[in-house]
Amino acid sequence: MKSEEEIFNILKENFNDDVKELVKQPVDRYILCDPIKINDISLFLLSNKELLFDSLMNLSGVDDANGKSKATESITTIEGGTLSVYYHLESTKFRHKVVLRVSTPREKPEAASVALVWRSADWHEREAFDLLGINFLNHPDLRRILMPYDWEAGYPLRKDYANPEFYHGMKVPY
Amino acid sequence: MSFLDTQFNDNIIIAKVDDLFNWARLSSLWQVGFGLACCAIEMMATSASHYDFDRFGVIPRPSPRQSDIIIISGTVTLKMALRVKRLYEQMPDPKYVISMGSCSNCGGPYWEHGYHVLKGVDRVIPVDVYVPGCPPRPEALLEGLMKLQEKVRNESMIKKSA
Numbered sequence: 001m002k003s004e005e006e007i008f009n010i011l012k013e014n015f016n017d018d019v020k021e022l023v024k025q026p027v028d029r030y031i032l033c034d035p036i037k038i039n040d041i042s043l044f045l046l047s048n049k050e051l052l053f054d055s056l057m058n059l060s061g062v063d064d065a066n067g068k069s070k071a072t073e074s075i076t077t078i079e080g081g082t083l084s085v086y087y088h089l090e091s092t093k094f095r096h097k098v099v100l101r102v103s104t105p106r107e108k109p110e111a112a113s114v115a116l117v118w119r120s121a122d123w124h125e126r127e128a129f130d131l132l133g134i135n136f137l138n139h140p141d142l143r144r145i146l147m148p149y150d151w152e153a154g155y156p157l158r159k160d161y162a163n164p165e166f167y168h169g170m171k172v173p174y
Numbered sequence: 175m176s177f178l179d180t181q182f183n184d185n186i187i188i189a190k191v192d193d194l195f196n197w198a199r200l201s202s203l204w205q206v207g208f209g210l211a212c213c214a215i216e217m218m219a220t221s222a223s224h225y226d227f228d229r230f231g232v233i234p235r236p237s238p239r240q241s242d243i244i245i246i247s248g249t250v251t252l253k254m255a256l257r258v259k260r261l262y263e264q265m266p267d268p269k270y271v272i273s274m275g276s277c278s279n280c281g282g283p284y285w286e287h288g289y290h291v292l293k294g295v296d297r298v299i300p301v302d303v304y305v306p307g308c309p310p311r312p313e314a315l316l317e318g319l320m321k322l323q324e325k326v327r328n329e330s331m332i333k334k335s336a
Contacts, residue, residue, distance in 0.1 A: 147290065148253040156289040163289055167252050174285045174293045 001096045004029050007051065015041055028099050030086065035102035035111040038087075039138070042117040045089060045098075053089040053098065056118035060086050061128030065159040067106055078160040083109045083134055104134065113139035131157040192330050199242070199268065200231075200326040203319070206241040206261060207234035211248025213275040213309040220312040230319055238264040243322070245315075246301075249277040249284065250292045262299045270326070272318055273301045276308045283308075 002010075008022040008031055018037040023030050033041055045053040067081025087100040102111050113136040115122040125136045126145040133155035136142055144151060153164035163172050209217055221227045221234065235241045238261045250258060262271070273295050276282030281293035295301060302325060305318035 161289070168256060170252065170255055170292060170297055172252065172293075174281060 001094050002050070003096075004031070004098060007031070007096070007098050010048070010051065011041065011044070014044060023101075030099040030101045033100050033102050035085070035104045036137070037112065038085075038100070038102050039112040039114050039117060041100070042087070042114040046117055051096075052091045052093050055090045055092055056087065056114070056120050056124075057090050057097075058086070058088040059114075059121050059124035059128070061132040061134050061157070062086060063132060063157060063159050064103070069160070075162045076160050078106065078158075081106050083132055083158075085111050085128060085134060087114070109134045110137055111135075112137050113142075115139050131155055133158065192332075195331065196327050196329055200323040202231040203242045203270070203322070203326075204235045204240060205232050206238050206244045206265070207236050208238075208244060208261065209247045210250065210254065211275075211277065213247035213277070216309040216312060217245055217247040217274065217315060220315050225312040225316065227316075227319075230316070230323070232319065238262075239266060241265050242268070243270040243272060245272045245274050246278040246295045246299075247274040247309075249282070250295045250298075251290045252292055253290070255292045255295070255298050258295065259298045268329075270302045270322055271295075271299055272303045272305060272315075272322060274305045274307075274315060274318070275310055276306065279304050279306065 004022060008019070011019045011031065015037065018034040018041065020032040020034070023032055045051050062084045064082045064084055065078060067078045069076055069078045082103040083106055084101055084103045088097070089100065090097045104111050109132070111134060113121070113125055115125055115136070116138070122140065123145060125134075125139055126142060128134045129136060129139075129142055130144040130146050143149065147156065148167075151167075153167070154161055166172060209215075219225060221232070227233070232243075238244070242265075244262060244265065246258065262269070273279050277284065277291070278295040281288060281291055284291035285293055292298065303318045303322045305314055307314050310318075
């Protein structure tokens with residue numbers, strides 16, 4: 001069983017600048033990583049004999065809403081800032097856990113897919129794509145998973161999302 | 175032999191066509207075997223032996239083409255609304271709709287922030303009876319069904335009902 005510092009140091013030795021820092025906070029301290037290299041880092045975490053992170057417990061997208069928000073009369077838009085993806089990992093053999101985070105610019109949110117490392121990431125990434133619009137590169141089947149396939153009003157869990165007036169002739173607002 | 179069988183042998187019963195048809199219709203309201211969310215669990219409980227929907231002639235049918243009523247039991251998402259509408263359109267006339275629970279009545283807890291929820295199934299199909307509750311108890315659903323039977327009982331083939 002390894003502590004977060006030990007795991008971070010192992011990653012830092014192997015990936016240098018692609019692993020940025022261990023962010024310390026009271027709960028769920030996380031390791032900030034590069035969004036394009038996250039699949040390599042994941043494969044390393046899975047296959048390294050000392051780490052063996054064989055379980056992706058959760059993968060979730062987050063709108064950090066840290067850009068400039070502009071409010072007009074009816075709608076609020078956010079420019080700049082980041083969207084993030086959090087990865088909660090566990091090794092069922094060693095019983096250690098770690099949290100990874102990648103941040104990607106709001107205007108062009110892209111992160112490498114880890115669906116080929118942990119198969120459970122497949123639908124989680126589709127969900128993050130569906131609700132936040134994060135584009136997972138090299139995902140085997142990146143389609144919307146919850147919203148209708150023909151949904152064109154944007155990504156509902158973004159903080160500046162506005163409901164459309166109509167969908168297929170049905171009024172959407174209350 | 176029941177009591178009625180022994181009383182009326184070789185008799186003719188005269189009734190209005192409206193009354194006969196309405197009586198037949200309201201006594202065998204077959205429902206589409208269809209549920210959406212937690213209300214559907216309550217609807218299934220109503221169908222089961224304790225509350226026994228079948229004593230009102232309500233039995234679930236596997237096809238909308240054999241059904242008379244559709245109970246919208248649960249949250250109608252925008253994605254599902256199109257399917258609900260198609261199910262309704264496939265049912266033969268006369269057809270009735272019971273909207274069960276707050277979600278299908280008006281959006282329920284999703285009325286403001288539910289980006290995916292249709293705020294009331296009556297935006298897609300016409301509803302005959304609204305049953306309030308979250309979810310309604312089986313007694314409430316039975317009450318709703320009896321209200322619908324009351325409506326069917328007062329229909330006329332000549333006069334178009336509202």
